[in-house]
Amino acid sequence: MDAPTIQPKFLPTQNELGVIAVGFSGGQCKAGVDAAPMALIQAGLINQLKDELEYNIHYDGEVHSYSELMPKEDPDYRNMKNPLAVSAVTQTLSKQVYEHAKEGRFVLTLGGDHSIAIGTVSGTAKAIRERLGREMAVIWVDAHADINTPESSESGNIHGMPVAFLTGLAAEKREDIFGWLKDDQKISVKKLVYIGLRDIDRGEKKILRDNGIKAFSMHDIDRHGIGKVMDMALGWIGSDTPIHLSFDVDALDPMWAPSTGTPVRGGLTLREGDFIAECVHETGSLVALDLVEVNPSLESEGASETIRAGCSIIRCALGDTLL
Numbered sequence: 221m222d223a224p225t226i227q228p229k230f231l232p233t234q235n236e237l238g239v240i241a242v243g244f245s246g247g248q249c250k251a252g253v254d255a256a257p258m259a260l261i262q263a264g265l266i267n268q269l270k271d272e273l274e275y276n277i278h279y280d281g282e283v284h285s286y287s288e289l290m291p292k293e294d295p296d297y298r299n300m301k302n303p304l305a306v307s308a309v310t311q312t313l314s315k316q317v318y319e320h321a322k323e324g325r326f327v328l329t330l331g332g333d334h335s336i337a338i339g340t341v342s343g344t345a346k347a348i349r350e351r352l353g354r355e356m357a358v359i360w361v362d363a364h365a366d367i368n369t370p371e372s373s374e375s376g377n378i379h380g381m382p383v384a385f386l387t388g389l390a391a392e393k394r395e396d397i398f399g400w401l402k403d404d405q406k407i408s409v410k411k412l413v414y415i416g417l418r419d420i421d422r423g424e425k426k427i428l429r430d431n432g433i434k435a436f437s438m439h440d441i442d443r444h445g446i447g448k449v450m451d452m453a454l455g456w457i458g459s460d461t462p463i464h465l466s467f468d469v470d471a472l473d474p475m476w477a478p479s480t481g482t483p484v485r486g487g488l489t490l491r492e493g494d495f496i497a498e499c500v501h502e503t504g505s506l507v508a509l510d511l512v513e514v515n516p517s518l519e520s521e522g523a524s525e526t527i528r529a530g531c532s533i534i535r536c537a538l539g540d541t542l543l
């Protein structure tokens with residue numbers, strides 16, 4: 221296989237890749253999502269990226285569980301569950317991502333539940349601002365919008381809230397509960413695009429509408445086809461903007477990715493998921509990728525399929541091609 225042929229627009233080199241494995245599940249209530257990074261790595265992911273896609277990998281060889289950061293007690297706060305733990309983990313992760321991104325590396329983060337995006341997106345956003353003086357865009361591929369505020373959330377699970385904190389729609393003064401998130405780590409609602417939505421809470425619908433947030437639901441994909449939807453999504457972002465892709469595996473239909481905490485029927489096919497990743501790669505604007513919410517302990521028969529689907533999406537986003 222040849223090395224990737226797309227020239228990255230916003231990275232100084234073509235193939236330097238920082239990898240961070242985040243074994244964290246505190247943004248939701250089901251155990252097991254913390255085992256995903258190891259499962260993805262054991263499926264051969266890192267070797268594929270190194271040998272087949274010829275990336276120069278910067279990986280500390282660890283699955284971070286951040287046990288040293290876990291508070292003794294972590295009572296609910298403003299309806300959020302595990303607020304201190306999620307805040308501390310994402311603050312540390314934000315620095316880890318920033319350290320890679322400021323060197324001009326592409327950053328791949330293996331989750332973990334989707335609350336970790338508070339760390340990944342904030343880390344890239346800050347590094348891109350400093351390095352390029354630009355605001356970056358986020359493409360959020362998910363069955364869910366994850367844009368609840370603590371008050372609008374019905375579950376209190378922070379994995380349903382990361383986008384609200386990252387855009388400043390939710391904020392908290394307490395430094396130990398996301399108060400550490402500063403403006404240079406946030407993104408604009410104008411630079412956010414969703415793909416694959418199909419299970420949005422009532423409060424979230426209002427937030428999306430009131431803020432004019434660009435979203436392509438499964439309905440839009442049915443109507444226009446995934447090709448046209450990708451043209452529209454990337455057209456909205458424009459060709460001169462660095463992109464962070466945050467991919468929740470539950471965007472895929474449970475037929476392809478059953479082992480996830482909040483599966484929703486009527487989702488993307490495996491090929492549609494890969495196609496999204498391929499199209500984002502082709503822009504040359506991708507600077508970071510998260511792959512989250514694989515939970516190998518749910519649906520034991522479906523675990524290996526879900527892991528394979530996750531690996532496939534990552535390879536496609538990093539330049540694997542069919543021919």
Ligand SMILES: NC(=[NH2+])NCCC[C@H](N)C(=O)O
Binds near residue numbers: 335419
């Ligand atoms: N990252 C996810 N899988 N999020 C699911 C969120 C579900 C629901 N909207 C909530 O707020 O709890």
Ligand SMILES: [Mn+2]
Binds near residue numbers: 470471
């Ligand atoms: Mn989801």
Ligand SMILES: [Mn+2]
Binds near residue numbers: 364366468513
């Ligand atoms: Mn999500």
